[in-house]
Amino acid sequence: MNLFRSVRTVTNASGDGHVDWPAVAEAAKASTDAGRLDLTDAERAGYAADVRDARDRLRSLGGVAFDLPNTVEIQNRHHWIDANVDTFRRVMAPVEREAPNAIFPGITRVVNTGTLSFMLAFLGRNVLGQYDPLLLAEAAPGDRDHALYFVHPNISAVAETLDVEEARFRRWIAFHEVSHAAEFGAAPWLSDHLETRLERGVDALATGELDRKAFAELDTAMTAVEGYAELLMDRAFDDDYADLRAKLDARRQGGGPVARLARRLLGLGLKRRQYERGAAFFRTVADERGLEGASAVWERPENLPTDAELDHPERWLARV
Template sequence: MTSNPLNPSNGDEEPQDPLAEMLKNLMGGKGMGNIDPAELAKAAGLPDDPNLLAQMFSQVQAMMSASSEGPVNWQLAHENARRVAASGSDPSVTAQQSREVDEALRLAELWLDQVTGLPATGLIGRAWSRAEWVEETLGTWKRLTEPVANSIANALSTAMTEQMPEEMKAMMGGASSMLQNMGGAIFGMQLGQAIGALSAEVVSSTDIGVPLADLEMALLPSNVAKFGEGLSLPENDIRLFLAVREAAHARLFVQVPWLRGHLLGAIEAYARGIHIDTSKIEELARELDPGNPEGIQEALSQGVFMPQRTPAQEQALEKLETALALVEGWVDELSWAATEKLLPSAAALRETVRRRRATGGPAEHAFSSLVGLELRPRRLREAAALWASLKDERGVDGRDAIWQHPDLLPTAEDLEDPKGFSQRRQLAEASDSEVDDALQKLLNGGFDEPEDTQAAADDTGKADGDGDGGTGDDTPGEGENPKP
């Protein structure tokens, strides 16, 4: 006799209540005493359909029993990202595609040699599928989203616990920790959904302006082909232009070692300051239907963050937006300089990329709603104009020397007034030079005392006496009465 998975049986082939079985499993196989599962389900506002209960609790058990480190279930995030990435057309990279990407990136490096003083990276160009992009970048996504993800997971679990009926709270007992995991599981699934969807939009490892993969240079052939749809441009031109952008990003992050940490640190500082709208979380918990995961995901995708920002977060946001704009502006300027005379379609491709980066795709919007973080360079055009101005004024090497130290980077004010950057920089450098000279002079033996100061010191010494018969302060001078 075949058992019905939606209506499990015991050894006597007697149908068992799915809710009773679920709660028994949650409690380590122990019985439930005199508690009536049907009454418990009614108190919790759950449906009384056994089949619906079985399906619903199987989903809940999977979320709560999955292993997790910390508040967020990153295993579910990983699995969901891979599943979403593979849900569309994600064929494995062919040998021909790998060869085309490698050749495009090699040629891009040669073109960049003519327009920048930063040396080539020596990295091997790679072609990735969407699933491979997920694998290579998930570690960085975890780092960037963990502060927000932990806050949301804790808020979700707390809100769901508070909204749970008292009968259910007493029933859960020692299994409450598994209930707390549910918040992390829900957010992990949604985060994986967003990352998996983003894998269908990005064309390279640095497409969003952030080095998601450490020391890698890669294109996604299927997404490059999707990028070119409707442009009526040669496929090879599109691949070459995107390869130049990827190679420029890689060259900058490799040859300026502090930049990756600076950029990721700015993102983390901003993310740590995001405030969770607990009232919206509580509203979500009240309307939570464990049997409708799509509804939970839709609610989360609408955003659960307070629009107000603290002064510290405003400062972090300005730093982040300026850093993103400077990186993207430099890459935009170099890509144009490297391709304008070699690719007839360079101007059209440059404008297409600029608009795409300014608006973002659907998945990027979903990601920003979920974690409250936008990675679009709002001031790309201003930053590109600043780098072009610096090249005209200082030359290629002088322009790229700005990347030597984070203190040399242009500020948000400089993006508004590119022409005045050099003058402000010269004043700052002159001030720094004066401080350095003064410090060096002090280390070499101190400052020479002025002649009038030295003369005054000599007079004071004569007045005080030095034990060689000179007249001291207590000896009355001519015309003075002695002290008593």
């Protein structure tokens, strides 16, 4: 980790755009220790077994047909940053195209580059696993090879911090991320649904407007995505998880003042609300109709719960 190199890279940001993307990646990695990735044969086999077992159990319990992505990677923090720079760049592209020329373009570029490198560095040090549907990629949604990532140094570090067995914690994370693969595999329309609303919202921001409806629909859909994954993970996991849940929830709320501020700025509090609100909805539905009944949400876009139905699952049960 080299903070001086990171700062120097940001202050030397160049190019014609509002963001120097190569500098974003370089600065984020310079301020972040890559972490250990010299896995033993047993650790590699453990990851493979966890993913395979999660797939088989989720297929059986959830009543959903899906395949794992072709890309399943065990990464260090730098690998994760490289993979997600492209995502940030795709999301920011409309804003960059439409944003007016700054009075001091060099200063604006440095500020934007520094902000995005900080965001990626913070996330790179904290993300445990990720299911990446590659939203806004050039290929059509049905032609994309989605990806599944596990950030091994973070999993090891958090397991040690929480004082839990690493293999058990890793397996729990695998069940959560494979649950997302189950959702997107069961609902081929889901990527396009999310992407359409994301595009509308970002395009509006690029012209200085706020499309509240687009972002509200995106939030509602993502609440369903996160909530269903929480339900599937908890019902399918083959061990007691109460201690893991309590310790991870405490971690999501903890950290120093800088970490808490970063979480607020990055909207991670909103993500936690999505977990909790969505999980409460699906627990009620599953208790009434079983996991297969809850999985009906992915049959077609019209089956997604509305914002009001998320807080009143009985209305969704009556409608679907």
